[in-house]
Amino acid sequence: MIEWLDYTVLDMFLDIRNPVLTPIMKLFTIMGEGGAVWIVTAVLLLLFRQTRKVGITVALALIFCLLAGNVLLKNVIARPRPCWRHQEIEMLIAEPKDFSFPSGHTMAAFAAAISIFLWDRRWGLAAVLGAVIIALSRMYFYVHYPTDVLAGAVFGVVMGILSVGVVHAFENRRKQC
Numbered sequence: 427m428i429e430w431l432d433y434t435v436l437d438m439f440l441d442i443r444n445p446v447l448t449p450i451m452k453l454f455t456i457m458g459e460g461g462a463v464w465i466v467t468a469v470l471l472l473l474f475r476q477t478r479k480v481g482i483t484v485a486l487a488l489i490f491c492l493l494a495g496n497v498l499l500k501n502v503i504a505r506p507r508p509c510w511r512h513q514e515i516e517m518l519i520a521e522p523k524d525f526s527f528p529s530g531h532t533m534a535a536f537a538a539a540i541s542i543f544l545w546d547r548r549w550g551l552a553a554v555l556g557a558v559i560i561a562l563s564r565m566y567f568y569v570h571y572p573t574d575v576l577a578g579a580v581f582g583v584v585m586g587i588l589s590v591g592v593v594h595a596f597e598n599r600r601k602q603c
Contacts, residue, residue: 529578536582
């Protein structure tokens with residue numbers, strides 16, 4: 427049942443591929459590569475005193491995702507990517523070399539976006555919108571199943587919330603000393 431749903435959604439993305447949408451999706455997928463846009467965001471936030479806590483939170487969320495998601499879960503679950511199973515599908519981006527579950531792009535995007543959202547709703551909404559487009563781009567390019575993307579989003583949200591909690595706990599402990 428889940429496999430049928432995964433492929434039904436992926437087929438819908440194949441049907442909407444077009445020369446106008448492809449470069450837009452490629453831009454978002456590249457921005458999410460290795461968490462690049464989110465790492466840059468964290469660094470920029472760390473530079474200014476008034477946004478430093480947000481920057482620490484984003485950086486912490488990305489570290490949690492890297493260790494728990496990309497290093498541990500991807501290698502333990504070892505789910506092959508849809509593009510590996512269906513090599514007849516035309517690849518519009520380079521074929522990823524790591525496993526599929528969960529989506530690292532999506533996980534990092536949602537972890538960072540939720541970290542920002544919990545500190546600042548206005549900027550957080552923009553970040554969440556970017557995270558959603560990054561997540562959709564992974565299915566558009568046939569490199570992740572919808573369940574990979576969903577798991578990445580859920581895991582990322584949890585890591586974002588956890589990182590905010592850690593920063594708040596550290597801040598409260600520091601005030602008590």
